[in-house]
Amino acid sequence: MTGPTLVVGEAEDGHLSDATKEAVGVAQSLSGKENVVGFVAGSASRAIAVGFGRVGVARAYLAEDPRLEGAVGAVVAHLVAQAADAAGAELVIVGGSTFGRDLVARLSVRWNASVATGVTALSRHDGFLEVRRPVFAGRATETRKLDGAHAAVALRPHAFPAPADAAGEAALTPVPLDTVPPALWNAKRLGLTATVRGAGPSLTEATIVVSGGRGVRSAENFHLIEELASSLDAAVGASRAVTDAGWRPDSYQVGQTGKAVSPQLYVAVGISGAIQHLAGMVSSRVIVAINTDASAPIFKVADYGVVGDLFQIVPALTQEVRRVRGR
């Protein structure tokens, strides 16, 4: 693989997303700065495509059309494959998002690419790529070999640094849409009635997560967890006991059947540490456990443990964090 690498961009608040910038960084270190090409598809995405220049990408493909608003993933995959071929690219890299994973899945067939998702390391060898990725909810890591003429890789969020923003504008090449099979437009999204962004960082993207478990005892007590999280600018999670009891919605659940998180710091409060829960957080960098039961399994995976009553420890901790952070 010696051709250019195509980075597929995604927008976030009118700019290239952080996940896309991380993908640009990976592509630049793998292929050389001159050998990276951008791609953006959307209904009004010119400024976003031009923005590739700010992270050192001189050239980008732009597919712009009102019909792309709410189009299905198959349309974007078709356009990406077309641009990748036009650029002579052998590798497509995309950020670690829902969009990225869906795109890579489609490209495995449409572009006949060997694919990997959730990638945390990527290296080029003679005639093939090697990727590393966590499996079994972070309980193990696999190294895979991707060979074949084409490869498409979706990264794991926050696994790579993003290049610093600088001045610059990418020169754009339009991607024609007339090659999209007409049937794909028929399968367009029919309605979008609400897009609600929650307050605070999202659970899977946060650098700090504070989770509460059965030990919190009631929905009313859960504010203790939320106040500690707020003092640390952290996202709030919960164990399955909490969501099963309806103290907090299912979307809070960290675990095997909830969300898998790998923040820099994970604080488990009143959580005993069932395998179900551990599977979703064990790959966090630093784990702190607060629990009354010194024999709770959570202390086996935690780095630091406080054996004590959360109703006393957590308010004291919140206060101390606020004091030290001066707020």
Place this chain on the structure above:
Amino acid sequence: MEIVVCVKAVPDAETRLRAANDGGTFDIEGVKFVLTGYDESAVEQALLLKEATPGTKVHVVSAGPPPRTEEVLRASLALGCDSATWVEMPAGVAADPVLAARALARAVAAMPHDLVLCGKNALDDEAGVVAGALAELLGVPDFSSVLDLRWDAGASRLKFQRATEAGTETWEAPLPCVVALQRAWNDPRTAKLPMILKSRKLPISKVAADPAAPAAGTSRPLKFELPPARTGAKILEFKTPDEAAQKLVKILKEEAKVFP
């Protein structure tokens, strides 16, 4: 409505993971394979749709090696699926999600399919690639990260929500399509004993793997590694909650260097 649910047999959550002798994959010796996680939830969702929509049939499909694949198909029949189809594949080949999707597509294309349901990802390889690849092979749209799925018979539309990084989107879509479920039920139904007994005798359709299919994918495992074992928490000593809080913040700041 004809619903097809795609499932995969994966190691039970309690499995102690070890690298196999070849070093590239995990050791399956003594491992119990089960229907679990998002796949179990996909079966639950299919059965809920069936209960809410008269005339609906639920067909479960799996691609993989014996005996685990047959076991999860029988478990799905015991839960109430109407038919089961097995594409037998060697373990190594089935481990490539794209080849698994190709095998599933061959089976699904040959059966009636209005709605194809998949879990968001299998709990072992966590690739999350099968639904999108399957949709591409079947030539239908796919929707990932779907939370809540309803069939509006009057409008002939699926109604659902998607959880993406941007928030929660509300969608309507016509059939046919592939849906990858993000929603996981914590308490999906469990099979009743008479159904478990009955499921052991129910027929399972076998679909031969495509003779022209490649024997290995273009993505191959090289190494399977376990992280260094955690040695257990350093337990803080303290006399008052305030002292515990001060010690912890100091550690997070100076030792662990994760204080914001």
